[in-house]
Amino acid sequence: MPPAQQRRRRQAAQEESDEDVRQRSASPENSGSDGDERMGGIETDETSQWIKKLVRYALACDFARTPIRRDGIKEKVLGRHGREFKKVFAGAQKQLRATFGMEMVELPAKDRNLLTADQKRKAAKSQSQKEPTSNSYMLVSVLPTEFRTPTLPGPSRVASSEGEAAYTALYSTIIAIITLSGGELSDPRLRRHLQRLNATENMPSMNPNDNNAPNERADAVLQRMQKQGYLHKNVENKGLGDEDSTTWHVGPRGKVEVNHEAVAAIVRKVFDAGEGNEELEKKLQVSLEIQEGKAALAGVAEEEEAERQEANGQPGPSTRRRRRTRADAEEDDEE
């Protein structure tokens, strides 16, 4: 038999036996000593299939940094069983935490231009109160923060690529600047900041190991940052004769991934200060919590950053990101 057929047969046999195993483990007489904990029959089996599909879907979406959409879950996972959403979602969360140390968090709703800075701050902080919901999610790590290092990058990261690191550094910096500027930055101002970062024309692309595109046009990279939800661009048509006014905001993924704590960490790194620097901490407090007096700090931060850039030729600050959002990860350990 040619190897191809052999292999195919072997593969088929394996699939069959996989199937057997799955069915066997779902049947009551095989459930062994945990038998009491099992829920009855077919419905359970169906639910666990949906949970499995949802977990797989979530990982696939996050790998591409596309949001995990509620609609997508209904379409690709549940089909006509849309009303099972809550149950399946909860099961998938449990599985994600227990197996991968990850969970889905809801992305904040899109920027509403009408929101006041204060409301925006609230929206960024918690997605709960009557704010419009985005109905999309992303994966974050629920491992203790010590486990967040460049070698252990957590969800939605390509660990080995230098380009990825440069890209991450760049959007983190831009998000920090926007955040410190009160959550909004005019287009000319963004461009001026980019100039200081030496990134007006070209930016590091995701994959500089590739000879084709060690750098990409800045606009292409900004576009990717928008598509992936790191940035949000708002173009307002002011009517005849007036120029359109374009402003940049932090996108939903950006808000979760580069949250205020991460922004603070970037600033501390830029100023080369630990958490002990009281004056800086006070300024941070003011900028991040009250969103006033922001321009001053943003100005200094960006200049320092530009100097750093020139010094080591690398865009680059901190990647300390995402705070651990749940306290129940420990519970998962106790099994």
Add this chain to the structure above:
Amino acid sequence: MEEEWEPPLPAGYNETNRAFLQAFIARGTLTFREAQTVLAEIKSISMEEQVDPASIEMEEFSEYIKMAREAVEALDFDIRLTRRQAGAGERVWVFINAHSDPPTQMATTHTAEEMAYIKRLLDSMFEEYNTQRMEVMAVDEGQALKVSRPPRSRESGVNGRPNGENGEGAATPADRGLKHSEVLSLLSSLVAEGWLEKSRREFYSLSPRSLVELWSWLVETYNDPEDDWQNIKFCEACKEIITYGQRCSVVECVARLHDICQDGYWRTRRDKKCPKCETAWDGKHFVGERAVTSRAGFQRGRGRKSGGGRRSDLADAIAAQQAAAEDDGEDMED
């Protein structure tokens, strides 16, 4: 809600296992050396003391792999071991979807046009540039760009839309293909995502991860069990798919052997003859990019390598060699 339900996990599965799994998934593949770095870092964190990567033994790594595999098995993920076909044949552990084909695998992350392009790219790797005489199974940039758009269907002249660029008939409205710039950025993201590898000589080929993950899809798509000739062939020694290695010098013969497998293989044989057709095995007929690069035309072309010149040189070299090979059925070795 179903609070009673607990995901099945191996006994003793803890934070270090989860951190390991996250690092593995982020990379897609792990070599032992990479694993040593990852595990040393995880242990340093969990034990709160510096751990030297060199102190991580294979046994410990295997234990982490085993646990990870058990943990993800029920989710139809798997971890498989393969080897790089080129170089020293380094062992690579691959995190894969157990039942995978490009459509389900990449559909969430790529547009329909990109998916159609990827299929055309694979077709050119495994059909067009994988002939009996030139078994390249890799493409250079120019060849990758050549399939940017779907081939114009024969009848397209009929509905010929004269308003296309330069009066050309446009391709079907359903799939307009990709722009060259889009192809280049897609290729680079496929390399970044670990689906493609780009060699030093700038050939794109399937990565070890793709070969493991797309194994059955490739065989199903490109091999016809009725046919003697198979587009996808297997190493005589390790029985894995071969896209880089040696071939029998008889063009019709499908015997193939990895460079990395040859030492062990010939040790088990009485003589160095093709196991299928008994022709003497010279080790100078190649599968993979060397099917092109070992040829005289390519060597000449390389002398002028720079910018846009290279591509047409290479294309010329291939064309010339193909013509020459058809004349005498032999490689032109200097």
